[in-house]
Amino acid sequence: MIKLVQVEKYFRGRPALSIAAYTFERGGRYALMGPNGSGKSTLLRLLAGVLRPDAGEIRVEGLAADAIGYMPQFPYIFGFSVLKNVLIALPAGGAERRTARAAALQALERLEIGHLAARPGGTLSGGEKQRLALARMLVRPRQLLLLDEPTSSLDRAGTLLAEQVLAECARQGCALVMASHDQGQAQRLARTVLLFESGRLAGEDQF
Amino acid sequence: METLKEIIDLLCGADGELRLIIATTLRMSFTSTLIATAIGIPLGALIGLFAFPGKQLAVRFCNTLMGLPPVLAGLLIFFLLSRSGPLGQYKLIYSVTAMVLAQILLITPIAAGLTQSIVAAKAPQIRETARGIGLSGARLLGYVLYECRRQFGSVLFTGFGRAISEVGAAQIVGGNIQFKTRILTTAIVQETNMGHFQKALALGLVLLVISFIITALAQFLLAEQET
Numbered sequence: 001m002i003k004l005v006q007v008e009k010y011f012r013g014r015p016a017l018s019i020a021a022y023t024f025e026r027g028g029r030y031a032l033m034g035p036n037g038s039g040k041s042t043l044l045r046l047l048a049g050v051l052r053p054d055a056g057e058i059r060v061e062g063l064a065a066d067a068i069g070y071m072p073q074f075p076y077i078f079g080f081s082v083l084k085n086v087l088i089a090l091p092a093g094g095a096e097r098r099t100a101r102a103a104a105l106q107a108l109e110r111l112e113i114g115h116l117a118a119r120p121g122g123t124l125s126g127g128e129k130q131r132l133a134l135a136r137m138l139v140r141p142r143q144l145l146l147l148d149e150p151t152s153s154l155d156r157a158g159t160l161l162a163e164q165v166l167a168e169c170a171r172q173g174c175a176l177v178m179a180s181h182d183q184g185q186a187q188r189l190a191r192t193v194l195l196f197e198s199g200r201l202a203g204e205d206q207f
Numbered sequence: 208m209e210t211l212k213e214i215i216d217l218l219c220g221a222d223g224e225l226r227l228i229i230a231t232t233l234r235m236s237f238t239s240t241l242i243a244t245a246i247g248i249p250l251g252a253l254i255g256l257f258a259f260p261g262k263q264l265a266v267r268f269c270n271t272l273m274g275l276p277p278v279l280a281g282l283l284i285f286f287l288l289s290r291s292g293p294l295g296q297y298k299l300i301y302s303v304t305a306m307v308l309a310q311i312l313l314i315t316p317i318a319a320g321l322t323q324s325i326v327a328a329k330a331p332q333i334r335e336t337a338r339g340i341g342l343s344g345a346r347l348l349g350y351v352l353y354e355c356r357r358q359f360g361s362v363l364f365t366g367f368g369r370a371i372s373e374v375g376a377a378q379i380v381g382g383n384i385q386f387k388t389r390i391l392t393t394a395i396v397q398e399t400n401m402g403h404f405q406k407a408l409a410l411g412l413v414l415l416v417i418s419f420i421i422t423a424l425a426q427f428l429l430a431e432q433e434t
Contacts, residue, residue: 088342
């Protein structure tokens with residue numbers, strides 16, 4: 001599904017990530033683990049197309065751009081209402097507009113924040129913002145989810161709910177590539193753990 | 208007290224010159240600020256939000272033009288509009304329209320430069336999030352403009368402040384013609400040159416009070432909008 005060949009990324013001349021070759025398979029469930037600054041977020045940003053590699057190639061095969069959802073570590077929440085924050089992830093016009101509101105509300109309900117729909121995004125807590133960011137990403141059908149520590153601001157209940165929603169997506173065939181510091185979470189959600197160290201892929205484990 | 212008496216005399220003068228000067232000043236300042244910010248804010252947002260070849264050059268160009276000397280802006284517009292200039296046929300020289308054009312030339316880079324720095328501060332996080340949910344192009348730009356709307360208030364104030372206090376360009380292209388293109392700043396220069404310091408000071412105070420009232424009113428309206 002996504003092939004990385006001799007990919008290298010530098011920040012101000014310093015190597016941030018170097019991967020000789022790796023393939024993320026369709027429907028795969030991957031956890032990226034490693035200390036801070038080991039290259040997990042850089043890899044996710046490269047896969048999402050936020051960054052371009054300085055060398056090498058990232059080949060995305062059989063995936064439309066809107067089939068890839070990416071949630072950064074610090075997602076931006078717009079100042080307008082929670083509902084509108086989800087609606088912006090949907091096409092603006094056409095026949096789909098009629099069903100957009102219902103889809104957005106359903107996505108919010110799925111993350112148990114439907115009651116916050118009218119609240120301005122700026123007034124939410126960190127955990128609520130993370131739930132909103134997840135709902136916004138999942139409001140469209142996706143084939144690949146790229147998640148950078150998606151539950152870092154969530155409490156235990158919120159984490160379990162988010163994991164349940166992500167597991168459901170995975171069961172429906174959506175691939176997951178997720179950076180996490182929580183080994184338990186990696187075991188619950190992933191089938192493959194990629195271990196990063198100093199910008200290099202240091203190991204791979206299968207569950 | 209003398210200055211205050213001078214102001215009252217001017218405001219109540221039978222020929223209404225000061226009232227006309229104030230009206231011309233406000234017409235020129237409001238029109239040029241509105242047009243310049245309508246061009247400069249979207250332009251600055253485009254430069255601040257999107258990555259494109261030559262972006263750094265565009266930012267530097269914008270920053271350089273933010274310090275464009277008013278007399279140079281006036282001179283450029285003068286060459287454009289003078290009888291032998293490319294737009295001479297429209298006979299706009301020594302008119303309020305010419306003054307508005309000169310102010311637009313001065314304020315647009317200020318609006319674009321300030322907007323660029325406002326948007327650039329938020330851009331990386333917004334762009335990354337937008338990429339992740341498939342939001343791009345004009346829709347993304349629109350939401351970014353909405354998101355920064357409060358900071359754009361200060362862009363408007365800065366633009367208006369520049370327009371209402373500017374004298375060099377207005378003098379060159381407007382000509383300070385009585386009952387036509389005379390504005391508060393050019394009137395102050397004229398009265399000073401004629402040695403009428405009391406009158407010049409009175410006009411200066413009128414300018415300050417108008418600027419204060421408009422800025423305070425705009426800030427009040429913006430604060431109301433936020434609540």
